[in-house]
Amino acid sequence: MSTILTGAKQIVTCRGPNRARRGAEMAELDVVDDGSVVIGDTGRVEAIGEYSELRARHPAAAVHEVSGVLLPGFIDCHTHAVFGSARLADHERRARGISYKEIAAAGGGILASVGDVRRRSVSELADLTRARLSALVANGTTTVEVKSGYGLELEAELAQLEAIKVLSENGGPDLVPTFLGAHEVPPEARHDPDGYVSLVVEQMLPAVERQGVARFCDVFCEPGVFTIEQSRTVLEAARRHGLGLKLHADEIDYSGGAELATALGAVSADHLAAVSEAGISALAGSSTVAVLLPGTMLFLGSRDQAPARRLVDAGVAIALATDFNPGSSPGLSLPLMATLGVSQMGLIPAETIVAITVNAAAAVGEASTRGQIAPGFRADLTLIAARDWRELPYWYGVNLVTEVWIGGVACHPREWPVNCLG
Amino acid sequence: MSTILTGAKQIVTCRGPNRARRGAEMAELDVVDDGSVVIGDTGRVEAIGEYSELRARHPAAAVHEVSGVLLPGFIDCHTHAVFGSARLADHERRARGISYKEIAAAGGGILASVGDVRRRSVSELADLTRARLSALVANGTTTVEVKSGYGLELEAELAQLEAIKVLSENGGPDLVPTFLGAHEVPPEARHDPDGYVSLVVEQMLPAVERQGVARFCDVFCEPGVFTIEQSRTVLEAARRHGLGLKLHADEIDYSGGAELATALGAVSADHLAAVSEAGISALAGSSTVAVLLPGTMLFLGSRDQAPARRLVDAGVAIALATDFNPGSSPGLSLPLMATLGVSQMGLIPAETIVAITVNAAAAVGEASTRGQIAPGFRADLTLIAARDWRELPYWYGVNLVTEVWIGGVACHPREWPVNCLG
Numbered sequence: 001m002s003t004i005l006t007g008a009k010q011i012v013t014c015r016g017p018n019r020a021r022r023g024a025e026m027a028e029l030d031v032v033d034d035g036s037v038v039i040g041d042t043g044r045v046e047a048i049g050e051y052s053e054l055r056a057r058h059p060a061a062a063v064h065e066v067s068g069v070l071l072p073g074f075i076d077c078h079t080h081a082v083f084g085s086a087r088l089a090d091h092e093r094r095a096r097g098i099s100y101k102e103i104a105a106a107g108g109g110i111l112a113s114v115g116d117v118r119r120r121s122v123s124e125l126a127d128l129t130r131a132r133l134s135a136l137v138a139n140g141t142t143t144v145e146v147k148s149g150y151g152l153e154l155e156a157e158l159a160q161l162e163a164i165k166v167l168s169e170n171g172g173p174d175l176v177p178t179f180l181g182a183h184e185v186p187p188e189a190r191h192d193p194d195g196y197v198s199l200v201v202e203q204m205l206p207a208v209e210r211q212g213v214a215r216f217c218d219v220f221c222e223p224g225v226f227t228i229e230q231s232r233t234v235l236e237a238a239r240r241h242g243l244g245l246k247l248h249a250d251e252i253d254y255s256g257g258a259e260l261a262t263a264l265g266a267v268s269a270d271h272l273a274a275v276s277e278a279g280i281s282a283l284a285g286s287s288t289v290a291v292l293l294p295g296t297m298l299f300l301g302s303r304d305q306a307p308a309r310r311l312v313d314a315g316v317a318i319a320l321a322t323d324f325n326p327g328s329s330p331g332l333s334l335p336l337m338a339t340l341g342v343s344q345m346g347l348i349p350a351e352t353i354v355a356i357t358v359n360a361a362a363a364v365g366e367a368s369t370r371g372q373i374a375p376g377f378r379a380d381l382t383l384i385a386a387r388d389w390r391e392l393p394y395w396y397g398v399n400l401v402t403e404v405w406i407g408g409v410a411c412h413p414r415e416w417p418v419n420c421l422g
Numbered sequence: 423m424s425t426i427l428t429g430a431k432q433i434v435t436c437r438g439p440n441r442a443r444r445g446a447e448m449a450e451l452d453v454v455d456d457g458s459v460v461i462g463d464t465g466r467v468e469a470i471g472e473y474s475e476l477r478a479r480h481p482a483a484a485v486h487e488v489s490g491v492l493l494p495g496f497i498d499c500h501t502h503a504v505f506g507s508a509r510l511a512d513h514e515r516r517a518r519g520i521s522y523k524e525i526a527a528a529g530g531g532i533l534a535s536v537g538d539v540r541r542r543s544v545s546e547l548a549d550l551t552r553a554r555l556s557a558l559v560a561n562g563t564t565t566v567e568v569k570s571g572y573g574l575e576l577e578a579e580l581a582q583l584e585a586i587k588v589l590s591e592n593g594g595p596d597l598v599p600t601f602l603g604a605h606e607v608p609p610e611a612r613h614d615p616d617g618y619v620s621l622v623v624e625q626m627l628p629a630v631e632r633q634g635v636a637r638f639c640d641v642f643c644e645p646g647v648f649t650i651e652q653s654r655t656v657l658e659a660a661r662r663h664g665l666g667l668k669l670h671a672d673e674i675d676y677s678g679g680a681e682l683a684t685a686l687g688a689v690s691a692d693h694l695a696a697v698s699e700a701g702i703s704a705l706a707g708s709s710t711v712a713v714l715l716p717g718t719m720l721f722l723g724s725r726d727q728a729p730a731r732r733l734v735d736a737g738v739a740i741a742l743a744t745d746f747n748p749g750s751s752p753g754l755s756l757p758l759m760a761t762l763g764v765s766q767m768g769l770i771p772a773e774t775i776v777a778i779t780v781n782a783a784a785a786v787g788e789a790s791t792r793g794q795i796a797p798g799f800r801a802d803l804t805l806i807a808a809r810d811w812r813e814l815p816y817w818y819g820v821n822l823v824t825e826v827w828i829g830g831v832a833c834h835p836r837e838w839p840v841n842c843l844g
Contacts, residue, residue: 068842088771088812095770135820299818301765303725333819343723348517349510385842390510395843396721397755398557399821420490420807421817 002061003408005381006036006051008070012353012389013048013373020289020317020362026351031389037070039379043408047375064410068402069389071353072373073142073380074334075360078270078291078321080180081136081146082129082160084116086422087326094300110150110184113326117150117160125163131419132324132332133172137411139333140401142380145176145321145364147218149183152196154204157181161213173406174380176364178246179204179214182226182234197230201237209241215365216267218246221257228256235264244365250274262286268319268363272306273297280307284315289363292355293323294340295331308345319363320355326422335400338393349390379408424483425830427803428458428473430492434775434811435470435795442711442739442784448773453811459492461801465830469797486832490824491811493775494795495564495802496756497782500692500713500743502602503558503568504551504582506538508844509748516722532572532606535748539572539582547585553841554746554754555594559833561755562823564802567598567743567786569640571605574618576625579603583635595828596802598786600668601626601636604648604656619652623659631663637787638689640668643679650678657686666787672696684708690741690785694728695719702729706737711785714777715745716762717753730767741785742777748844757822760815771812801830 011032021028036054038046038061047054055061090108103109117125129146136144146164151157157179164177181200189196208214217238221231235245244267249257251271258279261269269275269283270291283290292306311318320337323329331337338352347355361371370378384392384400392400404411433454443450458476460468460483469476477483512530525531539547551568558566568586573579579601586599603622611618630636639660643653657667666689671679673693680701683691691705692713705712714728733740742759745751753759760774769777783793792800806814806822814822826833 086810086813086816088810088816091764091812091816092771095764095768097768139820295819298720299761299765301768330816331818331820336819339721342513342517343721346517346519346723349514387842388508388510390513391508391843394508394510394513395752395754397717397753397758397819398561398843400843420809421813421820421822 001041002046002058003039004036004051004054004058004061004063005039005066005070006063007065007067008035009033009387010069010389011035011037011048011373012069012071014072014354014358015372015374018368019287020359020367021354022317023312023315026312026318026354027348029350029353029389037373037381039405039408043379045373045375045377045379048373066383066403068383069386070373071382071384071389072357072371073382073404073406074140074356075143075364075371076136076141076321076324076334077145077268077319077360077363078293078323079144079146080149080325081132081144082125082148082163083113083150083326084120084128084422085326086330087112090327110327111187113150114152114186118153118156122159122162122166125159126166128422129163129167131421133167134419135332135421137173137404138401139335139399140382140384140404141173141334142382142404142406143174143176143364143366143370145178147178147180149180152181152184152186154207157204158207158211158213161208165213176216177214178216178218179208179243180218180220182219182231184220184225193230197233200234205237205241215244216246217243218248220248221255221260222248222251223253223255228260231257231260232264235266246270250279258283262288267365273304275306280311280314280316283311289359290316290318291321291363292318292345293321293329294344295337296323296329298340298344299329299331305344308341308347312347312351317359317362318355319359320352321360333399335392336396339396342393349393352393353389379405381405423463424468424480425461426458426473426476426480426483426485427461427488427492428485429487429489430457431455431809432491432811433457433459433470433795434491434493436494436776436780437794437796440790441709442781442789443776444739445734445737448734448776449770451772451775451811459795459803461827461830465801467795467797467799467801470795488805488825490805491808492795493804493806493811494779494793495804495826495828496562496778497565497786497793498558498563498743498746498756499567499690499741499782499785500715500745501566501568502571502747503554503566504547504570504585505535505572505748506542506550506844507748508752509534512749532749533609535572536574536608540575540578544581544584544588547581548588550844551585551589553843555589556841557754557843559595559826560823561757561821562804562806562826563595563756564804564826564828565596565598565786565788565792567600569600569602571602574603574606574608576629579626580629580633580635583630583633587635598638599636600638600640601630601665602640604641604653606642606647615652619655622656627659627663637666638668639665640670642670643677643682644670644673645675645677650682653679653682654686657688668692672701680705684710689787695726697728702733702736702738705733711781712738712740713743713785714740714767715743715751716766717759718745718751720762720766721751721753727766730763730769734769734773739781739784740777741781742774743782755821757814758818761818764815771815774815775811801827803827
């Protein structure tokens, strides 16, 4: 049965072409005052308009009264949500000024998460992740990109991707799985990084394709992790295996990641705190979305945010995401990322809304299915207790979300138990 | 009837002397594993210990099973929670790089809130504030200091304080009212700031005392707002009228505010981003609590946080608060302030817990009644969905609070409607 949602003070539609907004387009939201939305029994939006007119055209539809502002469901286009335990000790060590190298030597850092994930079963990983996905939905997120990358060996990488698959089959947010076998060189391959790259290319990628458990492949391209050449090798192989491409690019030090991502036609280049002018130009001339992660820099206490303002002014399409992970960003709120987009990056409020909806959809290759409230799009909607959409990035650190629809199915975050996150 | 709360994985008691913790003491939390708490019918904590022992001593008590970590209810010791509308346009203007002066000239800034408050009735102000207090409690806050200061004329200042009084009589968090008539020079007194100070001293303070509507007096001591001499004049008069003292000190530029606050025996000196070495020494040698407001600097996009690490290392007692207000900090979450304490200020997690409990209690003159889970203290408690208290500042931007007790009365944040904040 169809449903008419009515009573919303504003509907932020983000309607427009089925592609990312770039440059000045990012400030255009298309806000409908006092409108209604028809959700069809297909789980898609059928129409937006005045209640009386929609009612006449859909006489059999159920009517659901809402209060507040409706937005496209938020899309978290960069997370590492499948992990084992929190890394609480690392948090305190970093606060005490202990360096990343010393933390790693003390058994912390990313390899702590790798050891942890390798010891867990698919169902354990799925259970841990389920609570985190609940918290994401409670904060308005309806689609979540989730990366592997804490396995760094065939079986454990597949276990992470299998956990994502299990979670995809049980309702909840729509998940976009990304294979990130080249997240770090595992301890057993420290002496031979090229050998590990060969393992990723020759063993892991064929298995990932065979099992059909990933839509994208990502690589952590960074001096000291994977070089431009190694990254290219992995991504070109991934393309042959039918995967879309993403890239952790120019996060801490410049290495030309943005240029590589655009040259390979990646859907996104992520992080970019150290992007070059040439990288900005390359992004502006491409359809690659720049995915910026302001929570990570905040949580790490770094002052180097990606140059969001310069990117937008150069005509680049940018998205914002949480980077949710146990080391550098245990954060789950896209509205907070919007606040940080304004306060830490110089974006204006409208740009931050586009960055967590339509542009985030493009960053997971879904610009034609979600990120807008428009006929034919998935009925992924987020309702906030507000009179004006500008309240979303304004009231910070507080959850304004009162209701969420995922593929047309209503979820009431208030009724969900708040669970331990791990 | 008494109640035994049992099942908590940890109880963070913060037990110790009835005064602020300073320097190295700030890292000591006193955590009890798998313990129980008895809440007496007086609304006070009666005992903490092992369930079987407490049960034997309190055979008639009701038993309430909880899951997670219990902490002292959080205390927000610096807010401007009584205001009219949100200042959404200012947020966008600041993002566009428009200066504070230009924003003020365009009708924004603090004087926009002053005009707004002057046009509203006590009951309108109370209604607007009620939704905000709900959101504070939902995020674990059980005591809130609330300042006037958007009236800047006798009647409107009293209306704000009356609104706080109305809200105090209807359950909810415990409120600590502060008179901040000297928040800014109102437009009609621009030509004669000393004349306005006289008005505050001769008209407002006597009326505030007569009506019994404030416990503290605060002044915005800052170059270009109120001078050291003007601030001293107001605070000395306030003391004669029986009010405790607080001071907005050295927020943006140094003027010796910390030194003045300690010389006058103020309970707190607040902001302190521009505190001097002499100010730090003065604070270390006094019982004045340094109240730091990291959310404000975050929201304003400033890189200048108060030197929290140096303050603690010098032996100062610090508290963290939201500074909740419609201009520079529309933020309501003390757990997020704890996260910022770690990531932006170099505090360790334990210090941030003390800073929003026992030290925040001292900053509102209540170190002997709240801020600890200890016999005789108010049963103000916050339960979070976690296994380890260190998760509170770690999972950021997400609300872990599942239950709150205020004076022994249970509130379930999940069951509260999320309301428009204004």
